[in-house]
Every structure is written in structure tokens, then in C-alpha cells.
Amino acid sequence: MAKQHVSFNLNGKHVDALVEPRELLVHTIRETLSLTGTHIGCESSHCGACTVDLDGKSVKSCTVLAVQADGAELKTVEGLADADGLHAVQQAFIEEHGLQCGFCTPGMLIRAYRFLQENPNPTEEEIRWGMSGNLCRCTGYQNIVKAVQTAAQTLQQA
Amino acid sequence: MIPAEFEYHKATSIQDAINQLGAHEDSKLLAGGHSLLPMMKLRFAEPPTLIDINGIEELRGIRLEGDTICIGAMTTENELIESEILQQHCPLLVEAARLVADPQVRNRGTIGGDVVHGDPGNDHPAVMLALDATLVLQGPGGERQQPANGFFLGTYWNDLQEHEILVELRVPVIRQGVGHGYSKLKRKTGDYAVAGSPVVVELDGDVCRDIRIALTNVAPMAIRAEAAENVLRGKVIDDALIEQAAAEVIAACDPAEDLRGDIQYKSHMAAEMARRSIRAALQQARG
Numbered sequence: 001m002a003k004q005h006v007s008f009n010l011n012g013k014h015v016d017a018l019v020e021p022r023e024l025l026v027h028t029i030r031e032t033l034s035l036t037g038t039h040i041g042c043e044s045s046h047c048g049a050c051t052v053d054l055d056g057k058s059v060k061s062c063t064v065l066a067v068q069a070d071g072a073e074l075k076t077v078e079g080l081a082d083a084d085g086l087h088a089v090q091q092a093f094i095e096e097h098g099l100q101c102g103f104c105t106p107g108m109l110i111r112a113y114r115f116l117q118e119n120p121n122p123t124e125e126e127i128r129w130g131m132s133g134n135l136c137r138c139t140g141y142q143n144i145v146k147a148v149q150t151a152a153q154t155l156q157q158a
Numbered sequence: 159m160i161p162a163e164f165e166y167h168k169a170t171s172i173q174d175a176i177n178q179l180g181a182h183e184d185s186k187l188l189a190g191g192h193s194l195l196p197m198m199k200l201r202f203a204e205p206p207t208l209i210d211i212n213g214i215e216e217l218r219g220i221r222l223e224g225d226t227i228c229i230g231a232m233t234t235e236n237e238l239i240e241s242e243i244l245q246q247h248c249p250l251l252v253e254a255a256r257l258v259a260d261p262q263v264r265n266r267g268t269i270g271g272d273v274v275h276g277d278p279g280n281d282h283p284a285v286m287l288a289l290d291a292t293l294v295l296q297g298p299g300g301e302r303q304q305p306a307n308g309f310f311l312g313t314y315w316n317d318l319q320e321h322e323i324l325v326e327l328r329v330p331v332i333r334q335g336v337g338h339g340y341s342k343l344k345r346k347t348g349d350y351a352v353a354g355s356p357v358v359v360e361l362d363g364d365v366c367r368d369i370r371i372a373l374t375n376v377a378p379m380a381i382r383a384e385a386a387e388n389v390l391r392g393k394v395i396d397d398a399l400i401e402q403a404a405a406e407v408i409a410a411c412d413p414a415e416d417l418r419g420d421i422q423y424k425s426h427m428a429a430e431m432a433r434r435s436i437r438a439a440l441q442q443a444r445g
Contacts, residue, residue: 001163021166021208024195043159044196045263046348057236057265063195064266065188067166068210111262132347133260 006070010035011079019066026050026061028069029076037077037106041135048134051107052076058114060133077106080113088154089113089147098147100138107134112148116155124149161198165207172296172325175211179321180298182207187323189232189271192263193280217270217325220244229327231270235259238269247331249442250338250356254285257340260348270324273306276314276379278414279350281342283310283380284372288338288356289329297322310379335361337443339435342374343427345418351375352418353428355407357435361443364394371403371436376413376428383410383432390436400436404429 003018010033017032029052030036038061041049045063052061053075080087089112092098099105108131115122115130122130127148128141136144165182169175179185185207188194197203211217217232220241227248229238238244238255245252258264258272258281272282273293286293286306293304298321309317318324332338342354354374360367369390371383386406393399411425418424 001165004166020163022161022163022198024160027160043199045192048260048262051262058262059265060262063192063263065166065191065195068191068212115261130261133262 004067006067008069008072008074010074011076017066021065021067023066024062025052025054025064025066025069028066029061029074035076035078038110039103039106041103041107046135047104047107048111049104049107051111051134053110053114056114058111058133075110075113077110080109087113088158089116089151092147092151092154093144096143096147096150098140098144100136100140104134104136104138108136108144112151116148116152120152120156122148122152159199161195162201162204164198164205166210167207168210168213171214172216172323175209175214175323176296176298176321178209179323182209185209187211190234190263190267192259192267193271193275193277211323222247222331225331225333227329227331229269229329231273231324231326232268233270235264235267235269235272236261239264248289248329248338249332250285250289250340250358251329253338253340254281254342254356257281257342257344257354263348269327273327274316274318274324276312276316277350278313278377278379279375280380281351281354281374284354284374285340285356286327286329287372287380287382288358288370290358290370292328293324294326294328295319295322296325301325303328307382310381313378315379334445335367335443337361337439337441339438339440339442341431341434341438343431350418353411353413353424353431355428355431355435357432357439359390359395359436359439359443361440366390366393366395369436369439371407371432373407373411373428373432375418376411376424378412378414381410383407385410386432395436395440400433403436404433407432 039049041047050062186205188208188210218230235255291306339357343352386403389403407429413424
């Protein structure tokens, strides 16, 4: 099948790629563009490890075709930190020990980044609801929720 | 898991999508993709051509026209939840959308895709039955309107005609004396329902003038529990009548046995979801 040309903005940089129609966005990000922070977990849109930010919305990149991202603004976990250091969400996951094995962490971080823009001052219940598309098989949810709470406070003070 | 090879086309308008469906044999429309792409990864579906309708603006959005709410077929679940029109005028749809999948999936998944996909676990078909919605369908021969009641014919089987597209869903605004109830049992976030039941009741004083009890995932397709409705219609609904109706709900169920439960368990859970929804709807209708 002939490849198609797509271009999008990824973490602030213009990117061009040639993709087959059947290529999933997560594969383009990891294999063609070599950004392996975005993880492949269940491959069936359940676990959220492949979550990325697409045009200001969290999506599971294992269930979006790369051709559908043509012209989009994309952000992955690699785009969170800037010249000043880690993003408040990343810092909070360190402080609250919001990870155990770390496999789900990139998805958790990029989802928490977007969730705290949708709801800057969430209750604990709202955090659990907003993060419910991301699974942690270590079951370390308690500290993940705490990390999102801490990040919310940091971002509110900033 | 990567789907089999296919051609990809992006439709620019409803008419373009209809033309492309006609031009490419066995092609499928790509809406939110959160049912179709997983099926394609598992090779349960291998359409030779996908026609992406995500770029068609005229298929999106929610507007109020008199006593009718018109919902574009490509409106996402999260857009349903955030809609002030629906929050105010059709709380059932907001409640149902909140219990579909998870936040990321709700950013992609659309009401129209959910209605026409045909999996008995999809939530909106039963909601459309309970609301007595009208489906607006457009095909090569023009536009037609079809009541939701009668549209769902079986698993992956509905009244959508060849090269036809669902463009809009029309539901009535909730009025004084009308109540909505929604209950869905699921094992975990993101799972399909073990059983679900949207209910709409219309009261005339204390008397039930009309009631629609719909069921999700306990039959080959979304169904109305009409015998249960008949128990309650025209009566002052009390606990004894709700129990009689619940028995009729159990009799109406024809679920597939799977990891979510056996036939008896699912049927009884459907009855319990219906009981809860009837009570919630009555409470709302009484104001």
C-alpha cells in the first residue's frame, strides 16, 4: 500500500513522515520518530500507556491512525520538560513517589498534564474520574492521585 | 497489533462521504474508531477502504430547535457531557455518556458511531429507544427520518441502507412531568455493561401516562421491555407494580453468556438496573 505524507507539530517541532494508512500513531511516534517515552501496553485502548495530547485533548495513540494526525498539534511525555527543568506534574510524581515499575508513568504524566488544564483545582474524586483511562498494574493509584493533587497545588501557585 | 492493509480517504462533506461509499466497494466509515480499529487489529474486520468522516464539520455539534435537540452524529461523548443544552434539557444523555469508556476514549468516540456500530454493548442505542429519538439518515437517494424504535435489528445489523450515513440524532427536550433514569452495571471503568437500563417516564399527576424502559447488552441488540412498560402504563406506579415490571424485564432478556456473567445473572441485573432507573425517573418526574 502506498505510503502517505503526513506532517504535524510534535513537542513544538515540525515533523514530516511517510506512513502507511494502517500505521497507528503510536508506532510512528516510537519507531519512525524515535520518541519511545510513549509506551505500548494493551494495544486495545484500555490501559492508557500510549496516551498523547492531540490538538489539546488526551487520546490513546494505539487507536488513532498516523494519517489522522496530519496537521495536528501533538505533545508526548518528552515535551513536558523545558529549559527550566521538569514540568510540575513530573516533579510531583517524583515527590509523591507516584510510580513503582514506571511503565504506565508516561501515560499518567501526559494525561495529568491535560487533566489539570481541564480542571485546575480538582477534588480527589474528580482526579480518579479524570485519570480513569490510565491503568497502573502495580496498583499504585494512591500515590498517583497524591502526585496529581500536589501538581495541582504547584500549578495553582505558579 | 496492526490492521490489515486498507486504502484511506478523508471525506470533506456528507455528500462526498456518500459518493465515496458508493465508489469504493465494501468500504467502511471511520468515525471515532474506538470500536472499528480494535476490530480491524484483531482481523474481525478487514475493510479494503476506510472513509474518514472526522473532518466533516456539519456532522458535529448540538443545537436546540423548539422542543427538539439535534445532535450531530460525530459529536463526541465528552462533547455530550459538556453540553449545556443537554445538561439542561436532556440529562439522560449526559448521564449515559459519563458512563461510556474513559476520558481518552470519550474524546474520540462519537454518539453516531455508537448508535450504528451494532455491538449490543454499545450504550446509546438503548438511550435512543428510551428517548424515542429520531435518526436522520442521508444516502444517495436523499434524506430520510427513521424512529430509533425499529432501527436496531440484531447484532451488527440495523436498518442503515447501502451507502447511507447517520447524520443527526433528534431527541425531545425533557418537559414538566417527565423524568429520566439511567443505571448501568459494569465490572470496571471502560468495560461494557453487564446490563444497563435507560428509562423515561411521563406522569399525568400521579398516573404514568407513558413509560419507555430500554435495555443494554442483554439481547442481540438494544431492546425495549414492552411487556414491563405495559404493566406500568396508565397506573399509579408503586413497589408491587415495579416488581411485576421487573419480572417482565427478566422475561424480555436474551443475553449471551460470557465472562460478565451467565444468563440468569445478567437478566436479574437488567431487572435491578430497570428498577433503579424507574425509581430515579419517577423522582425526577415528580420534581
